[in-house]
Amino acid sequence: MLSCKDVAARASALIDRELSMREALQMRLHLIMCRGCRHFVRQVRLTDRLVARVANADQPPDPGPEKLLAILRDKRPPGR
Amino acid sequence: MRNRQDDAALVAGLVRGDETAFRTLYARHTPAMIRVACAILGDRASAEDVTHDTWIAVLSKIDGFEGRSSLAGWIFTILVNNARSRVRREARSISFDAGGAEDGLAAAFDGRGRWKQMPELWEEITPERIVAGRRLADHLLAAIDALPPMQRAVIVLRVQQDLDPAETCRILGISDGNLRVLLHRARLALRNRLADLL
Numbered sequence: 001m002l003s004c005k006d007v008a009a010r011a012s013a014l015i016d017r018e019l020s021m022r023e024a025l026q027m028r029l030h031l032i033m034c035r036g037c038r039h040f041v042r043q044v045r046l047t048d049r050l051v052a053r054v055a056n057a058d059q060p061p062d063p064g065p066e067k068l069l070a071i072l073r074d075k076r077p078p079g080r
Numbered sequence: 081m082r083n084r085q086d087d088a089a090l091v092a093g094l095v096r097g098d099e100t101a102f103r104t105l106y107a108r109h110t111p112a113m114i115r116v117a118c119a120i121l122g123d124r125a126s127a128e129d130v131t132h133d134t135w136i137a138v139l140s141k142i143d144g145f146e147g148r149s150s151l152a153g154w155i156f157t158i159l160v161n162n163a164r165s166r167v168r169r170e171a172r173s174i175s176f177d178a179g180g181a182e183d184g185l186a187a188a189f190d191g192r193g194r195w196k197q198m199p200e201l202w203e204e205i206t207p208e209r210i211v212a213g214r215r216l217a218d219h220l221l222a223a224i225d226a227l228p229p230m231q232r233a234v235i236v237l238r239v240q241q242d243l244d245p246a247e248t249c250r251i252l253g254i255s256d257g258n259l260r261v262l263l264h265r266a267r268l269a270l271r272n273r274l275a276d277l278l
């Protein structure tokens with residue numbers, strides 16, 4: 001029987017589907033019975049989604065892409 | 081994971097000098113590139129330099145991109161190689177170890193491994209709302225930047241940039257087991273930080 005501590009230690013493996021069948025089953029049994037752990041696993045999943053989101057809200061730096069655009073323009077076939 | 085069709089369209093765009101394709105890629109990867117470079121180099125100015133140089137390399141080598149890795153994987157490979165050769169060139173000594181020996185939950189459980197205080201349901205929190213309220217987003221970005229270097233690199237590549245595990249290991253030169261430990265610690269550190277804030 002897994003403890004809550006065991007579940008927390010395997011939360012990442014659960015999310016990444018890296019648990020063996022047996023471990024996954026043990027986790028599922030614990031999660032059915034334990035609201036705290038259900039919440040915890042959801043918190044970790046939500047953390048992932050937030051991390052992915054804030055990355056996209058992050059601003060690229062100065063000077064930004066402007067200097068690079070000149071290099072890009074040189075790649076265009078002549079006459080365009 | 082982003083699909084290879086999307087990659088192919090962007091690569092074709094870059095090859096013919098299409099500005100929209102470039103701006104899309106630049107906005108998608110640059111903040112993450114700076115974070116990963118900063119994890120290796122230890123300072124932001126050098127990280128921005130290396131990122132800029134990496135884009136120059138990407139633009140000049142794009143015609144040779146063969147699609148054996150994802151486009152993002154290819155870009156981050158160039159980035160990490162550039163950052164590491166700069167570390168060597170400048171004889172910097174950066175400790176690139178795992179850091180954060182445990183998961184920050186030691187005090188969360190009783191002697192029988194049960195929650196002392198039950199984790200709450202973060203019901204009111206959705207990614208959409210978080211980003212609308214800049215404050216929490218800023219805290220989360222700061223928490224990412226405060227992670228030990230390797231955890232930072234791993235969470236950025238795996239979770240923010242959605243690279244697959246094998247590609248992430250190859251780029252950073254770490255084992256699969258190492259990746260799992262680093263990712264788990266990074267996730268829990270960020271989860272714990274959010275739990276403090278909410």
Ligand SMILES: [Zn+2]
Pocket residue numbers: 003004005007030034035036037195
């Ligand atoms: Zn539990």
